[in-house]
Amino acid sequence: DIEKQEFSRFPTKTGRRSLSRSISQSSTDSYSSAASYTDSSDDETSPRDKSQLNSKGSSDFCVKNIKQAEFGRREIEIAEQDMSALVSLRKRAHSEKPLAGAKIVGCTHITAQTAVRFTFFNNKLQSPDSSCSVFLMEMGCVSVFAWKGESEDDFWWCIDRCVTTEGWQPNMILDDGGDLTHWVYKKYSSVFKKIRGIVEESVTGVHRLYQLSKAGKLCVPAMNVNDSVTKQKFDNLYCCRESILDGLKRTTDVMFGGKQVVVCGYGEVGKGCSAALKALGAIVYVTEIDPICGLQACMDGFKVVKLNEVIRHVDVVITCTGNKNVVNRDQLDRMKNGSMVCNMGHSNTEIDVASLRTPELTWERVRPQVDHVIWPDGKRVILLAEGRLLNLSCSTVPTFVLSITATTQALALIELYNAPEGRYKQDVYLLPKKMDEYVASLHLATFDAHLTELTDEQAKYLGLNKNGPFKPNYYRYTSR
Amino acid sequence: DIEKQEFSRFPTKTGRRSLSRSISQSSTDSYSSAASYTDSSDDETSPRDKSQLNSKGSSDFCVKNIKQAEFGRREIEIAEQDMSALVSLRKRAHSEKPLAGAKIVGCTHITAQTAVRFTFFNNKLQSPDSSCSVFLMEMGCVSVFAWKGESEDDFWWCIDRCVTTEGWQPNMILDDGGDLTHWVYKKYSSVFKKIRGIVEESVTGVHRLYQLSKAGKLCVPAMNVNDSVTKQKFDNLYCCRESILDGLKRTTDVMFGGKQVVVCGYGEVGKGCSAALKALGAIVYVTEIDPICGLQACMDGFKVVKLNEVIRHVDVVITCTGNKNVVNRDQLDRMKNGSMVCNMGHSNTEIDVASLRTPELTWERVRPQVDHVIWPDGKRVILLAEGRLLNLSCSTVPTFVLSITATTQALALIELYNAPEGRYKQDVYLLPKKMDEYVASLHLATFDAHLTELTDEQAKYLGLNKNGPFKPNYYRYTSR
Amino acid sequence: DIEKQEFSRFPTKTGRRSLSRSISQSSTDSYSSAASYTDSSDDETSPRDKSQLNSKGSSDFCVKNIKQAEFGRREIEIAEQDMSALVSLRKRAHSEKPLAGAKIVGCTHITAQTAVRFTFFNNKLQSPDSSCSVFLMEMGCVSVFAWKGESEDDFWWCIDRCVTTEGWQPNMILDDGGDLTHWVYKKYSSVFKKIRGIVEESVTGVHRLYQLSKAGKLCVPAMNVNDSVTKQKFDNLYCCRESILDGLKRTTDVMFGGKQVVVCGYGEVGKGCSAALKALGAIVYVTEIDPICGLQACMDGFKVVKLNEVIRHVDVVITCTGNKNVVNRDQLDRMKNGSMVCNMGHSNTEIDVASLRTPELTWERVRPQVDHVIWPDGKRVILLAEGRLLNLSCSTVPTFVLSITATTQALALIELYNAPEGRYKQDVYLLPKKMDEYVASLHLATFDAHLTELTDEQAKYLGLNKNGPFKPNYYRYTSR
Amino acid sequence: DIEKQEFSRFPTKTGRRSLSRSISQSSTDSYSSAASYTDSSDDETSPRDKSQLNSKGSSDFCVKNIKQAEFGRREIEIAEQDMSALVSLRKRAHSEKPLAGAKIVGCTHITAQTAVRFTFFNNKLQSPDSSCSVFLMEMGCVSVFAWKGESEDDFWWCIDRCVTTEGWQPNMILDDGGDLTHWVYKKYSSVFKKIRGIVEESVTGVHRLYQLSKAGKLCVPAMNVNDSVTKQKFDNLYCCRESILDGLKRTTDVMFGGKQVVVCGYGEVGKGCSAALKALGAIVYVTEIDPICGLQACMDGFKVVKLNEVIRHVDVVITCTGNKNVVNRDQLDRMKNGSMVCNMGHSNTEIDVASLRTPELTWERVRPQVDHVIWPDGKRVILLAEGRLLNLSCSTVPTFVLSITATTQALALIELYNAPEGRYKQDVYLLPKKMDEYVASLHLATFDAHLTELTDEQAKYLGLNKNGPFKPNYYRYTSR
Numbered sequence A, B, C, D: 001d002i003e004k005q006e007f008s009r010f011p012t013k014t015g016r017r018s019l020s021r022s023i024s025q026s027s028t029d030s031y032s033s034a035a036s037y038t039d040s041s042d043d044e045t046s047p048r049d050k051s052q053l054n055s056k057g058s059s060d061f062c063v064k065n066i067k068q069a070e071f072g073r074r075e076i077e078i079a080e081q082d083m084s085a086l087v088s089l090r091k092r093a094h095s096e097k098p099l100a101g102a103k104i105v106g107c108t109h110i111t112a113q114t115a116v117r118f119t120f121f122n123n124k125l126q127s128p129d130s131s132c133s134v135f136l137m138e139m140g141c142v143s144v145f146a147w148k149g150e151s152e153d154d155f156w157w158c159i160d161r162c163v164t165t166e167g168w169q170p171n172m173i174l175d176d177g178g179d180l181t182h183w184v185y186k187k188y189s190s191v192f193k194k195i196r197g198i199v200e201e202s203v204t205g206v207h208r209l210y211q212l213s214k215a216g217k218l219c220v221p222a223m224n225v226n227d228s229v230t231k232q233k234f235d236n237l238y239c240c241r242e243s244i245l246d247g248l249k250r251t252t253d254v255m256f257g258g259k260q261v262v263v264c265g266y267g268e269v270g271k272g273c274s275a276a277l278k279a280l281g282a283i284v285y286v287t288e289i290d291p292i293c294g295l296q297a298c299m300d301g302f303k304v305v306k307l308n309e310v311i312r313h314v315d316v317v318i319t320c321t322g323n324k325n326v327v328n329r330d331q332l333d334r335m336k337n338g339s340m341v342c343n344m345g346h347s348n349t350e351i352d353v354a355s356l357r358t359p360e361l362t363w364e365r366v367r368p369q370v371d372h373v374i375w376p377d378g379k380r381v382i383l384l385a386e387g388r389l390l391n392l393s394c395s396t397v398p399t400f401v402l403s404i405t406a407t408t409q410a411l412a413l414i415e416l417y418n419a420p421e422g423r424y425k426q427d428v429y430l431l432p433k434k435m436d437e438y439v440a441s442l443h444l445a446t447f448d449a450h451l452t453e454l455t456d457e458q459a460k461y462l463g464l465n466k467n468g469p470f471k472p473n474y475y476r477y478t479s480r
Helices: A065-083 A084-096 A113-119 A132-138 A152-164 A179-187 A190-195 A202-214 A229-251 A267-278 A291-299 A331-335 A399-418 A433-447 A455-463 B067-082 B086-096 B112-119 B132-138 B154-164 B179-187 B189-195 B201-215 B229-253 B268-277 B292-300 B328-336 B399-419 B433-447 B454-460 C066-079 C085-097 C114-118 C131-137 C154-163 C179-189 C188-194 C204-214 C229-252 C270-280 C291-299 C329-334 C400-418 C433-447 C455-461 D066-081 D084-098 D114-119 D133-138 D152-163 D180-186 D189-193 D203-214 D228-250 D268-279 D291-299 D329-334 D399-417 D433-447 D458-461
Strands: A104-107 A172-173 A197-200 A222-226 A260-264 A283-287 A316-319 A341-343 A363-365 A370-374 A380-384 A429-431 B104-107 B172-175 B197-200 B223-224 B260-264 B282-287 B316-319 B340-343 B361-369 B369-376 B380-385 B428-430 C105-106 C170-175 C197-200 C221-223 C260-264 C285-286 C318-319 C340-343 C362-367 C370-374 C380-384 C429-430 D105-109 D170-175 D197-201 D222-224 D260-264 D283-288 D315-319 D340-345 D362-367 D368-376 D380-386 D428-430
Touching: A065 A291, A065 B361, A065 D152, A084 A399, A084 A433, A104 A179, A132 A331, A132 B132, A132 B179, A172 A179, A172 A399, A179 A202, A190 D260, A197 A202, A197 A399, A202 A429, A222 A399, A229 A267, A229 A341, A229 A380, A229 A399, A229 A433, A229 B229, A229 C291, A260 A267, A267 A283, A267 B268, A291 B260, A291 C229, A291 C433, A331 C085, A331 D152, A331 D170, A331 D340, A363 A429, A363 B067, A363 C085, A363 C221, A370 B067, A370 B229, A399 A433, A399 C329, A433 C291, A433 C362, B067 B086, B067 B399, B086 B399, B086 B433, B104 B154, B104 B179, B112 B292, B112 C170, B154 B179, B154 B369, B172 B179, B172 B399, B179 B189, B179 B201, B197 B399, B201 B428, B223 B399, B229 B268, B229 B340, B229 B399, B260 B268, B260 C362, B268 B282, B268 B454, B268 C291, B282 D084, B292 D228, B292 D433, B340 D362, B399 B433, B433 D291, C066 C400, C066 D362, C085 C400, C085 C433, C105 C179, C154 C179, C170 C179, C170 C400, C170 D399, C179 C188, C179 C204, C197 C400, C204 C221, C204 C370, C204 C429, C221 C400, C229 C340, C229 C380, C229 C400, C270 C285, C270 D268, C362 D066, C370 D066, C400 C433, D066 D084, D084 D399, D084 D433, D105 D152, D105 D180, D170 D399, D180 D189, D180 D203, D197 D203, D197 D399, D228 D340, D228 D380, D228 D433, D260 D268, D399 D433
Parallel strands: A104 A172, A172 A197, A197 A222, A222 A429, A260 A283, A260 A316, A316 A341, A341 A380, B104 B172, B172 B197, B197 B223, B223 B428, B260 B282, B260 B316, B316 B340, B340 B380, C105 C170, C170 C197, C197 C221, C221 C429, C260 C285, C260 C318, C318 C340, C340 C380, D105 D170, D170 D197, D197 D222, D222 D428, D260 D283, D260 D315, D315 D340, D340 D380
Antiparallel strands: A363 A370, A370 A380, B361 B369, B369 B380, C362 C370, C370 C380, D362 D368, D368 D380
8 A cells, every 4th residue: 555655645635735834924034035026916816715726636735826836846946956965865765765654744934945845755756847835736745735925814724724634634743933833732632642753943943842841741752953953054154144145135235345234143143144244345243142152253353342332333233143122223213324224033023123113204115125214314224124034035045055954854754753662752852963964964965075984993093983973962063 | 507507408308418228138238226127017119119208398218118217216215325425426516517518428227326327417406306217317317218128229229319319419428338439430420529528438448449549530538437446446356246146146046155166267357256255165266367367366265277177066157257268168068967157257258158059958048047058968057147247137236336437437527528628638548546546535435434644744755645646557456 | 367268378388389280292292382492401400300499498399490480470471461361360369269278289281371370379479570380489379390301200200299298288180181180099099089179171181080980980070171162162263273374384484375285174173274274375175074064164165075185286284183093104105295294183193103204214304393204206295293283382372262271270170169069079060151151251351342231121031141141051152 | 618608607616706695683674584593603703704615615705604504405495395486497597598697796685595596596506405595605606795693884895795806797786675786886887887787676676776767877777576466466465464474473472363453554565464364353454545445445344444543442553554653652652551563564664663762661572573662550562573574573484475586586687688689778677577477377386276278269359469468567466
C-alpha cells in the first residue's frame, strides 16, 4: 500500500493535506517575493467564495488564483538553482523515504523558495512544472489555504480548514510562529496528543513552546530549529547583512556612502547590518544594553552611544533589538529633515510608530512601504514599512538562506519522525549538533568548498569522531 | 524686461524650449527609476498622435501621459531630499541669474533626479508641485519631448522638434551621448555656429567632440564634464560600488556571500564592483590587460587571472572594461549551470551576446531583464539585461550621484555662458579644477563634513591659495 | 589586625609570597615583552646561586637581576595607560578589600602588563615606582621566583620554593597551565585540601581540572576563566587579529598586500588571522574539518580548500587548529622557495617541525625566531619561532588584552574567596555571566562607550533584570 | 677591455666609486632596518679615522666596521626573496649591459634591500656572499662612504670623497633628496655639465630640480622617479597602509581595536593609514583642506572634522599632510592623558614638536623612539619619533616596496643613459608610462598574476598598442 510507504500522502486527492500560509500583511509581516510585484489583480472576490479546481480536479485548497501556476513554476526553477542542497536532500529522501506515513500540517510563509521545500515532501515531484503557492496545489502535492491580503478571520479560517479535513489527520506539525500549534492544542486536543513531533522555526513560536513546557502542558516532543547554529547564522547575520542594503535601496534609492547611521542593538542582526553598511562607506554608530556586545562593537570599530547622543544628526536609524519602544516619539521629534527610520528586529513595536499617528503629523505614502511623516514645520521623516520588518517587507530573503532553513526543518521532521522511542521526551529540543553540521555540509557544495578530513591519529589526538560532531554543544561559532 | 534678466525663458509658451529625452530602451539603455515600475499603462496610442495640454494651456511638448504629473511631483520631492547641493546652487542661481538669456537645448535621461536639474533653470520653481518628466511640462518650466518606449524614428523626430521651434533658437547645448550635438551640427549648421557652448557628459559624446576638434570642425567651445574629478569618482567608483549589488539583487535575489565572481577590468568601475562584492563575502577574481591596474588588484587582495582560468567555476562574470567581446561564446559555453553574466562597462558589446542568438540555444525570459539561456544539455546561464549596462537597466542611480552630475553640468553651463571672450576657444575643455572643487564642497554639507582652512602661514608654506585649487591638474586622487 | 583586613599579606617580608613565573622557552612559549629586548646581560651565573636583596632588605625571591627595577617601572607605567579597567578595579579593591586574608600562590607569565595585575593585590601600591617582575620584589608586594632562560629543573625548583615557605601557607591558587596545581595536588596534599579556590586560565590547565573532576579527585572549587566570554574574544579573536600582522612583520618585514596565505582552521584564532590579512590585501584560503565553520569561511569570502590544493603556490601557511601535524613533511617538501610557515594555534606540534630535523635539510638562523630551512635544491622555507606560537614568541600581547585577562582572574579570585558556603562545590565552574559582563563593562570606559539602560517597561517586556545578565548562558556572541 | 664594456666600473680598486649613504639620524630620518638592532658596537672611533681593507685589499670606502659583512649577506639574502623583480631585471642587465660605461655616483639610504639594488650594477655579483652596506664594499662592487651616526660634517665629507676620487669621474647621478646633486652643481660645475642624467627619487629633491629648471640652470636631463605611478602607489598608499600599523605596534604595543584616531590629511598616505586602522577596528576621523579629498573621505566612511572638534577625545593623532604645524601646542595641550601623536607625512614640522620643548613640560624617554611628554598636572602625551616620520623611524619599509623603487630607478638610469640624442632636453621628466608599466609587470610574477592580452581586434577597437602604454598620461589610477 503506497499510502503507508510514502510520507507524501497528504497531497493526494483523497484529502490529506498540509496547510501552508502566507501570513497576511494586516496581521504581521510577510515575505515580499518578486512574485508579489505582479500580484496586481483587481479581482476583489474573496478566495473563500471562489470555486476553483486544479488541473487534477481537486478543489481541496483555497488560494487567490490557480492560474498563476505557470509564473510560479518559473520562480521555483530560478529558486532551485540556488537550493542545490535541498534538492540533493530531496533526491536522497525520495529514495530512502524517511517520512513515509508522515502527515504534516504546516503554517508558514510561501515564496518560490519555500515552495521548493514542499516539493521535498513528494517523491513524484522531481521536476516541478507549475508555480509557487499556486503551483503546489496545481501539482496536487500540497493543499494550500492562503492568499495575500487575507484578513485575521480568513487566517484562522484557513488554519481550521487544514486541520479538520475529513479522512485525514495530521501526525506532525511544522510551524512558524506557534499559531497553528496553539490552535491544535486548544481546539483539537485529541489530535494534538497524537502528534509525533512539532518543528518550530520562529523566536515567538519557540518561546511559546518553552512556556508550554514549563507549565507541564507540552505532551509532544518539539524541536526548536530557530536556534540551530547553521540556520541562525544565515537567518540573522548573513541574511541581514545583505537585506539591510537591499531593503533600503529598493525603497529609497539612498546612497550608502557617507551616510550616518545608528544601529540599535548589536546582536547578530545588528552585527550584520552594521558590517554591511560600514563596508559600503556609511559611518555607523551602535547602541547596546549589554556590555559584552557593546565591547564587541567597540572592537569592530563602532562608536557605542546612547541614541539621544546622535539622534539629531544621523541620516538613518535601524532597530535590531527585539525590544520595544527603542525609538520613541521624543526621539522621532528630534530627527532631522530627510532622515529615515526602519526596523530589522523582531517585532513591529521597536519603533513607536503608534506615537506618530497624531493629528499634528501628516502621513504621505510616497511609494509602497515608504511613508513621509511630516511635522508641522515641514520636516519629513521617512518611515519604512510602517515599522514592520524591513527585511521581510522590502527585501527578499535570499534563496540560499531559505534552503538552509528548509533543510533544517526537513531534517528535524525526519529526526523526530524516525527517532527511536524514548530519545525525545515531552520537551523542547535543539537539533542534534551532528544534524546541524549535516545541514552545513550539504550546503558546502554550492561554494565548491572542500573540507579536510581528520586522520585517525588526529581524531584520536583531539578525542573526536572523524565524522563529527566537531564541537561541544556550548561552542560559540564566532563569525569573524 | 524679464526676458533678458532670466535664464529661464525657454519654457514659456512663446515656444522657447528644451528637449529632455529618456532614451528608449530599444535603442540603448535607460535609467529604470522607481517611476517606471508604475508605467504599466495599456494605452498603445503613440504620443506623437496625442493632443495634450498642460494645466497652463501649452501643447508644446510630447510625452506619454501628462496626468502622471502628481506621481512625478512626489518622486521629485523624494529626490530633492538627497540633492541639497543642487538645491542650494539653484537658490543661488535664482538670485544671481547667471544663465539669464541662455536658451538651452538638451538631450538626456529623465528621472526624478534629472528632473530636479531642470527645475534649476527656472527661478519661479522653488517648491515644485507637479511631477518628473511630466511635471516639468505641467509646470511649464521645460518643454519635454520624450517617452518610454519610443522608436528610433521617434527619437530623431523628438530631437528635431526641439531644435526647430519657431521663434526660439538655442544658444547652449547640454548633451549626453552627442546625438543632439551631431544633429544640430549636421542639419542646422547656422544654428550650431551661434551656440556659445556645449556641455557633454558621456564618454561617447566626449569622444565625438575630440574627433570633431581634431578634424578642425568644432567651431564652438565644449566642456567635457565626463572627466571632472568629482563626477568621475561618483559616476564610476562610488555609484558602481552600490549599483552592482543592487542590480544583481533586484534581478536575481542572489546571495553574495561565498559566491565566486570574476570582474573583468580593474578601472574605477571594476574597483567599485570588486570592493563591494568582496565586502559582502564574495570571492572575487580580476582580469586586467594593464600591469599597473593588475598590480593594484593584487595589492587590494584580488587574484589576477585570465578569464579562461576561472570561467568554468565562477558563479558570476561581470564585465567592466570598455572593451568588446571580453566574454565570448567559447567562454559562455564553458560557464557552469546556474552561473550568471552581466555588464557594468561602457557598451553592450562587452559580452558577445549576439553569439548566443543561435538555434541550438533556448532563451527563456524569466523576469524583466533576466534571461535564462539554455544549452542543449539543459545548462542554464543567466544573462542580465541582455548584456546592456546593469547599473542603468536593473538598478537606480542614487540621487546623490545625479546631484553631482547635475551640479557639474550646471556649473559648466554657467562657466561657458559667462566666460570672458577668449577664455575658451574652439576646443574641448575640462571643468576648471576650482569649479570641480566647488562641486565637491557643495556636497559636503550632506555629510556634515567640516573642512579645515589653511592658515596664512600654511598657505604660504605650501604655495597655495587658501581657497584652492589645492592640487595640480595631474593629481590622481587615489580613492583608497 | 592588618593581616586579617588585607588581602595583600603575601608580599610582606614575613615570608608570605606568590610565585610568578616566566615559563622558560625551553619548556614552552613565553611572552616576549619589549623588556626582553634589553635582556642581553652576559651574566651567566644562575639566579639560584645569587644572593640579592631588594631595597627593603628582603631576599625572599629569586630573579636574574634586581637592578632592572627602574626599567620595569617605566614599562609598567606605559602598561597602566592601557589598563584603566584594572586600575579602577584595583582602586575599588583597595577600599573594599575583598581579598583580605587571601594568600595566593600563582604561576604565570610576567610582563609589564601582568605585573600590573600583581600590584592589584597590594593596597599600598597605588603608584608603583620600580619595575616588572623585578619591580614587584623590589617593592616587596610579591615574591617572585622566575627568570628568563630557566631550565626545567629550575622551573620546578621555583614552584617548590613558592609553596614551601615557612610561616606562610597559600589558600588560593592562580594558575596558568596547571603545573602549580598539579605540584601542590601531588606533593602537598594537605595544603591542597585547604585551598579555597583555584583560578585557571589556560586551555591545558582547564583540561586537567576537568579530568581531575571527572576522576572525582578535585576536592577544591575551581574556576575556568579561560572560557569566559569576554576573555575568550580578546585572547583569540581580537588579539590574534593584530598579533598575526605584528608577528609576521617583526620577524620578516613581509608585505601583506597580494600575498597568498592559507589559514588552517577557522575557529576564533583563524577568523582573526584571516580577517586581518584579508583586510590588508592578502588573498586568504582556509582549511577546515568542521562543516559549520567551513560554511562560515565561505560566507566571509574565503575559499575553503584542502591544504594539498594550495600548498604549492601559497606564500604563507598559518596553523590555527589545536590539532597536530596539520602541516606535515610531505607538504613542507612541496612549499615554494621563499614561502613561510608559522603557528598561531595551541601547541607547537601543529607544524611537524620534528620532521624537518633531518640531515639533508640545512637550518640557517637568519634572525631571532627566523630560520631558513634549506632543501638540497636550494629551496628555502622560512620557519618562524620553530613552530611555537607566533603570537607569544614574535609579537607582544596588547596590554588591553592582558587587562581583560587580569580583571577576569581577579574577579574569579574574589568570587571564589567570598562566595557563601555551598555556592561552589568541588567542581569546575565558568565565571558567572554577570561578572563576565562586569569585566566587559569595566573596559568600556577606555572606548568612551556609553551603554543604554533599559527602562522599567522594557526590562519587563524582555524579562530581564536591568543590571543584567542580559543573555542566556548558551548565547553565542557572534563577533560579526 | 672589460672596464670599458661594463657599467660596473666604479667598484673596482682603480678607484671608481659610488657613494651610498645612510643618512644619520641626527640630521634626518633613516630606515631602521633590522640590521640596526644589532648595531650596538661600543667602538667610538670615527670611521673617518679608521683604516680598513676589504678582503680584496681595497681601502677605498669608509664604513663603521667591515666585519659585519656576514650579517649583511644574510639580510640581503632574505631581502632578495622578496625582490624577484629586481633580481630578474638584474639578470637581464647582466646579459644586455645597458649601463656599460656608466659611472654612477649616488646618495641614498642603505638597507639590505637597497643593497640589492647596488648588486644590480655589477654583473659579476649574482650570488652575493658578504653583507649590506658593508657587504657591498667587501665584495668590491660599490664603494660606500657612510655610517650610522655620522655628523652633519661627516655627511658632507662623505659626499665630497665620492665625487673627488682621482681617476674616476661620474657621468650619472642617483640622488635621494638633492644634496648630492646640489653639491656637484655648486662645487664641481665642470663635472656637473658632463653628467648624462640625474635620477631623483624624493619629493624634496624633485622640488629642487624643478626650481633649478625654472631658473634655467638645469643643464642636465633629470628624471623625477618620485612621481612614477607604480612607485607612488607603493611608497605612499600600500606602504603606509602597513607601516602605520607596524610603527604604532612596535613602539607602543597599542591595540588598534576601538581606538579613536584622527588622520590629518586624506592624500595617498592618509588613505592608506585610515584604511588600515579602520580595517583593524579603529574609529577614524579625517581632517582635510581639499573638498574633493574631503568628499572621498566621506564616501569611504570617515567623518570629516576639524582637528579641534575631536582633539580632546581621540587616542591617536596621525599627521599625513605635507603641511606644517598641523598639530600645534594649543591642540597638544588639549589632548587627553595617554593619547599619542605621530607623523606619517613629509617633514618633521607637521607636529609642532618645538613648542613642546618648554620648561613646564617634562620629557621622559620610555623606549627608543617613544617619549612621554608630561604636563604639570601629570597628563602624559606619547610622542613617537620626536615627530619625525614614523614609517622611517619606527617601522621597516617592506622589501617589495623597495624593489619597486629600485627597479624604477634602474630603468630611469638605463633610459637616460641610453636615450638617443634629443629625446631628453635639459629639463625634468617623468618616467615614460611604458617603463612605468614595465616596472609593474616585472612585479606581477611575485603574485602569480596573469595579465590578459588584447586580441588584435580588441586593440584596434580600443586604439591601443597591444604592448601598452594602456592609459593616457592623465589617467588617475584610483586604487579602490
